[in-house]
Every structure is written in structure tokens, then in C-alpha cells.
Amino acid sequence: MSILAKIAEIENEMARTQRNKATAHHLGLLKARLAKLRRELITPKGGSGGGTGEGFDVAKTGDARVGFVGFPSVGKSTLLSNLAGVYSEVAAYEFTTLTTVPGVIRYKGAKIQLLDLPGIIEGAKDGKGRGRQVIAVARTCNLILIVLDVLKPLVHKKLIEHELEGFGIRLNKQPPNIGFKKKDKGGINFTATVRLCAQSELDAETVKSILAEYKIHNADITLRSDSTADDLIDVVEGNRVYIPCIYVLNKIDQISIEELDIIYKVPHCVPISAHHRWNFDDLLERMWDYLQLVRIYTKPKGQLPDYTSPVVLPDGRTSVEDFCLKIHKNLIKELKYALVWGSSVKHNPQKVGKDHVLEDEDVIQLVKK
DSSP states (O other): HHHHHHHHHHHHHHHHHHHSSSTTHHHHHHHHHHHHHHHHHEEEEETTTTTTTTTTOOOSSSSSSEEEOTTTTTSSSHHHHHHHHOOOOSSSSOOOOSSOOOEEETTTEEEEEEEEEEOOOTGGGGTTTTTTHHHHHHTOOOOOEEETTTTTTHHHHHHHHHHHHHHEETTTTTOOOOOEOOOOOEEEEEESSSSGGGGGSHHHHHHHHHHHHHOOOSSEEEEEEEOHHHHHHHHHHHHOEEOOOOEEEEOGSSSSSHHHHHHHTTEEEEEEETTTTHHHHHHHHHHHHHEEEEEEEOOOTOOOEEEEEEEEEETTBHHHHHHHHHHHHHHHHHHHHHEEEEETSSEEEEEOOTBBBBBTTEEEEEEEO
């Protein structure tokens, strides 16, 4: 029996099973089996696989990477060529783009790499089309733009989300607040910092059965929030990526103003017209918000700060040490202290050490030993 047939069988059984307290245990087991089969499908056993495929490994350049994902012929290539001035073949038939086309834009001093990925078809997560390579590139992006046709957005949105979820990409979500630690002996130690009555799905029995499916019989599990079986499976699998996502609704020149007002109220959505270049400013601004990049300006001793080319750091890695490592790995060894001007310090300038966390548009001057 092939992996796809096994997946279909489990999905059918899950669809037949009623969801209630009594069946939660059984459904948790089925979800764990399904996650294991999906992983086997993505990473085939033995050998080095069939290679990555021509034109799919694009070198990462710039400060952030944004991937355009969508069905064929929704306007991804038009959007890329109008945003970045890169020519990606555009035509009125489906599957025009067959490999990844990269482009780079400069926005607020940061270099952002844009990737036009080939169209995804239904069943990409099961290896259909070039879906596997497309989604593998999507996993390396800092932000995903799902480009949708404004005339049929919901159907496409659900299908693409389903394909990406099947590949372990979680959109606009935070990692589950679950502590998981394997050990050599002692059995399963299950603690919930949230009251067990507040746990809608997981109890000690379900947790044990899911872990048994992964042949884990000794581990510490701590639930710090109301978690589902899917959350636990994500933590155990450990290969999930959490990526922010914007839904770009293209071709708004084909709808009325009233419909446009409704679309604007949908969260994570930006309506545009790639062909007429409408609303690009809003899209770029929203991309900047979601990427959460931090710009740091450098100031050589006795000179004015250089506001033209900032050093751009990703959110969460913005200490003085991270700043030094971004420039050169030996710089941190020579650092005596740094002088910082900006919102992260109380006095301008302030003397700080390597652990000081910088904020957007701070000015820094390094003093060497």
C-alpha cells in the first residue's frame, strides 16, 4: 500500500469520526500517524533523493527573503516585474513560470529579495507538479505573500493554506507553548500549568498515546496553555517553521468599491492591482511591518552618521554583539564598548556593552580595545 493510499485512508477515517470527548484520544492517534506519513512523503527514505531540480536553489541575498506563492495565473510574475523591475515571463496561460525567479528591491534602506515561485497546484504536498520544490523554497522565506485572484479568493486561500500546512509551514502563528524534553528513563511525566479542566483536548492518556506512536516512552511534557493534539505533534516533530503571511488580493480593477471596502476589513489582507500598479505603497508598508527589520546607522568617530546604508538586523537578534557579527565575526573580539544614540538608551550618547539591545534607527559608534 503506497504512502498516499495510507494518508487517504486515515483522512477518510478522521472525516467519519465524530468529534467529542470520547473520540479525542482516537483522533489524536490518527493525527500523529498522519503527520508521520506526511514527513515520509516529504523526505523519502534512503539515498539523496532526486536532487533539487533545475532553477530552484536561489542564493539568499539581501536582508530578508519574501516568497510569492499562489496558483498559476494570478499575477505573481506581473507583481514581481512591476515591483522589482525584473522580467519574469508573463502570459495569459497557466504555468508560465517554471523555475524560481529572484528579484531585489530596496525599501527604507533594506535590501529585500523577492522570489516568484512557480504556480502551486492542488496536491503539491503529496508530490504533485513541482509543488515539493516550490514549498521547500517557501520554507526558507522570512515572509510569504499568498497571491490570490480577487474573484475566487476563498477557495484558493483554503487550498494553498492546506498545502503549506501539510509541509510543516504554519502561517501567522506562534510556536505552541509546550515544553518537551526526552529522557532515558522515568516514563512520561505530564504537567499542565493551566488547569486540566481548561485543556479542551489533551489529557495524560492522549499525550501518552501520541508519544507512543513516535516510540517515545520517557519524556517530560509541560502544557503552558490550552493546546491541541496538532500542537503537541508539531512540537514532537520539531521541523515546523512559523512564517508571517500576507494575502495579496490581485486584480481589484475587476470589482466594485463596495466589495473593496469589505476586503479591506479582512485581517492580513492587502488588495492590489499588479497590472495597473495600484496600492503598491500599502503592500510595501505592510511587508515592512511583518518583516520586523531593525535598521542601525553607523557613525565613524568625529563624523556625521551615515544615514544612506543602514545595517539591517532581524527582529529578536538586535544586540550590539549581533550587530558586530553582521559586519565581521572578528569585530566582537576587538570591541571595548559602543556609544549609542536613539530610543534604546536613556542618555544620548550612552556607553553600552555587547549585550545591549538596539532598536530601529539607533545610531552606533564602536570603540575598539
